[in-house]
Amino acid sequence: MVHFTMLGRGYRVLDMVRVADNEQYDRQDLPSTGARPALGDAISMSEVLRVPSLLGAEVLAGSSGMGRSVLLVNVMEVPDILPWVRPQEMLLTTGYPLPQEEAGLVGLIHDLADRELAGIAIKSGRYLDSVPHAVRQAADQRGFPVIELPATAAFDRIINDVVARILNRRADVLKRAEHVLGELVSGVVTGGDLTQICRGLLSRIGDAALVTTADGRVLAECGAGRFAEELDVLRELDCFDRSGRFLVEAEPTHISRHGGDGMHWLSVGVHGGTRDIGRLVLFGRQPMGAEDAHLAEQAAAAAALVITKQQAVQAVESKYQADFLHDILRGRAGTRRDILSHAQSLGWDLDRPLLVVVAEANHGAGPGEDEIPGEEVRSLQERFATAWTNTVRRHDPQAAVVWSSDEVIAVFGIDPQARQDEALALVEGFARAVRGLGGGGRRTFSTGISRTLDDVLRLPEAYEEARKAVEVGRRMDGNQSVRHFDSLGVFRLLSLIPDTQELYAFAVETLGVLATDDKPEYADLRRTLAVLLEHNLNVAETARALHFHYNSLRYRISKLERMLGPFTRDAQRRFAITLALHALQLTDR
Known part of the structure; x- marks a missing residue:
């Protein structure tokens, strides 16, 4: 039985007609005509004309829009129907409420097309003898179907037939989705992984599929046909950045998108409870709609089971590995033989030249970061650690990578002949890959690198070197520093002074007003002084480096000596000034 409800002065079929009016599937990319294609639970205008109650109906105009989708049926019984219409709706009318003037009828066609209706079916004869030529032209121009109903057509039968067809479509979609979910979950229970889930989805739709982390790093992928061996071509689409990360922050879910080479893609969220834990992305050479999104959601539900299980296992393993590495760093892991044997059981190779890298997230670096809820902070920490783990182990599968809170420690093999600049x-490169070119909403971090060590028992020393490089590098270069321990120079000694106020006091005592920013020229003079000292007081080289005229630089040097004393002739004073400039870099001023 079909019920109606009065809305203003129009009638609308109740929610049983709107079975597929779901917000997440209503946001589809539109073709250039503005028409929505028939997707998912909807049926097309062409299918509507095949229901029994519409036999004999004729398409008068707008035949190019017969692919428009129908999700709703509305009966037009008043002239001001526009406030009550909705997208993907078909109007039925006797013609009585239609505007009598040709211009008004043309305007109504444009208004309905603008609101993305599916079409209008008119029972002509009693109130409207025929549809004017100008109206047909407007409908053809907009691809908006205008249907002439036979005199015997009954609105209640039409509504019943259309509702039945939509409900049947909905039942078919649910049945297929349920079957897909059952198969995929069964595969997961029997040990299936993310690649098998992608493969199972591709057996029904699409040419390639992948699963990513919440910030877009690819965890698994699978292709069919020509994509079985050529998945790398997908990385050329504009939904990926240069590092191969899927741009989750720019790609909306449940919206079919298209790019180069005629490829289309559709992404759905992978959720573990209330947490966003990834994306499942489907690629194909044909546009994808709501039914495809519904099937992809079932695959995403199965992917969530796999990812959640993997995360639970990794959490236990990560804690065990982190505890062992921290025991090594504290000197509590036993002999060299004990350490190497235990490390080998974890898949680590520590019996070779090694490099220690420490990466630490910067606190308070982002706007409002201190107000981030605890659960979200935990999620950010996991993403940070996972990104470093995947990046380092792509370079060295036998590397040790552990994390605790905001710190990641990576220990991996290095060529013993590698120079400092090569290690840096x-x-x-690791840091760029982890940042993913800056996308994904991750926090900034600072990175420190130790010297190369050739004995696993020197790991505690190397860890302290990397930690010192993080600390000093952040103070010298800001929140995205990457520093090698050997590049710290005198900063290593200065960093041993915990009180930055003491460092600043020394800088003021030595540099005077040049240690302040009371006047704009002070910062400029400090730069001149620093470059001059770097070039060992060579005026010609300094002038070239600063793009100054030789005489202009001589004038500046005279001014600096009036402020600081004869530093060009006094080596002790020159050393104190150099030290003060370095100390100033380590303060928060």
Whole structure:
């Protein structure tokens, strides 16, 4: 039985007609005509004309829009129907409430098309002899179907037939989705992984599928057909950044998108309870709609089971591994033989030249970061640790990577002949990959690198070197520093002074007003002084480095000596000034 309800001065079929009016599937990319294609639970206008009660109906105009989808049926019985209409709705009318003037009828067609209705079916004869030519032209222009109903057509039968067709479509979609979910969950229970889930989804829709972390790093992927061996071509689509990370922050869910090479993609969220733990992304050469999204959601539910299980196992393993590495760093892990044997059982190779890297998230670096809820902080920490683990182990599968709170410690093999700049370049590459070119909402972090060590018993010393490089690097370079311990120079000694106020007092005592920013010229003079000292007082080289005229620089040097004393002739004074400039860098001023 079909019920109606009065809305203003129009009638609308109740919610049983709107079975598929679901917000998450209502946000589809629209073709250039503005028409929504028939997707998921909807049926197209062409399918509507095949219901028994519409046999004999004729398409008068707008035939290019017969692919428009129908989710709702509304009976137009008053002229001002516009406040009551909704997208993907088909209107039925006797013609009585239609505007009598041709211009008004043309305007109504444009208004209905603007509101993304599916079409209008008119019972002509009694109130409208025929549809004017100008109206047909407008409908053809907009791809908005205008249907002429036979005189015997009954609105209640039409509504019943359309509702039945929509409900049947809905039942079919649910049945297929339930079957897909059952198969995928069964596969997970029997030990299936994320790649198998992608493969199971591709047996029904799409050409490629992948599962990512919450910030877009690919965990698993699978392709069919030509994509079985050419998945890398997907990384050229504009939904990925140069590091191969899926741009979750720019890609909305449940919306079919398209890019180069005629490829379309659709992403759905993977949720573990209330937590966002990833994305499942489906790629295909055909546009994807609500039914595809519904099937992808079932695969995402199965993926959530796998990821949640993996995270639970990893949490236990990570704690065990972190405890062992921290025992090594405290000198409590036993002999060299004990350490190497235990490390080997964890899949680590520590019997070779090693490098220690410490990466530490910066506190309070982002806007409002201190107000982030505890659960979200935990999620950010896990993403940070996972990103470092995946990045380092792609380079060295036998590396040790552990994390605790906001700190990640990575111990991996290195060529014993590697220079400082080579080690720095390698770790800078890791840091870029972890940042994912800055996307995904991650926090900033600072990174420190130890010297190369050739004995596992020197790990505590190397860890302290990396920690010192993090601490000093952050104070010298800001919140995204990557520093090698050997690059710290005199800063290593200065950093041993815990009281930065003491450092600043020394800088003021030595540099006077130049240690302040009371005047804009002071910072400029400090830079001139620093470059001059770096070039060992060579005026010509300093002038070239600063792009100054030689005489202009001579004038500045004279001014600096009036403020600081004869530092060009006094080596002790020059050393104190150099030290003060370095100390000033380590203060918060």
